[in-house]
Amino acid sequence: MLSIKVICVGKLKEKYLIEAAEEYKKRMTSLCRLEIEELPESRLSAEPSEAEIEAALKKEADGIALRIPAGSMVIALCIEGKELDSLKFSQFIQLCSSKGKSRLCFVIGGSFGLHQSVKDGADIRLSLSKMTFPHHLARVMLLEQLYRAFKIAEGSKYHK
Numbered sequence: 001m002l003s004i005k006v007i008c009v010g011k012l013k014e015k016y017l018i019e020a021a022e023e024y025k026k027r028m029t030s031l032c033r034l035e036i037e038e039l040p041e042s043r044l045s046a047e048p049s050e051a052e053i054e055a056a057l058k059k060e061a062d063g064i065a066l067r068i069p070a071g072s073m074v075i076a077l078c079i080e081g082k083e084l085d086s087l088k089f090s091q092f093i094q095l096c097s098s099k100g101k102s103r104l105c106f107v108i109g110g111s112f113g114l115h116q117s118v119k120d121g122a123d124i125r126l127s128l129s130k131m132t133f134p135h136h137l138a139r140v141m142l143l144e145q146l147y148r149a150f151k152i153a154e155g156s157k158y159h160k
Helices: 015-027 050-067 088-100 115-122 135-153
Strands: 001-008 033-039 073-083 103-108 122-127
Touching: 001 050, 001 135, 015 135, 033 050, 050 115, 073 115, 088 115, 088 135, 103 122
Parallel strands: 001 033, 001 103, 073 103, 073 122
Antiparallel strands: none
């Protein structure tokens, strides 16, 4: 069974996002081993300088690096990443599994994104859209797309 870890910078606070994330996590219990790990988002001043942002991203990157399971294929979610439609994303997940990549690790940064070192260290950079979304919503969107990918692979009517 495929093992998927989602590393997220920042804690979900809004009830509707927590409930949505929990729902997709529950739906995937029979499809994969899913783990979601939250890291604290660095606190910044109201008007942070570029240096302050860089230092915060570096600190977050260090925490991310410690949590990536050995042997995982790392997928960094970032705006400059490759865009895939749901069918191609499902094919990607299936291809990873068929090629022996049984551990996938998705990384979602905080409100300022991911440090360049995380992006550079990733096997793949993935973008959910050209649009900008709050990182907390991106987590729910990723979970939904993972669920959809599994349902596409099994030929379910979930994906229309």
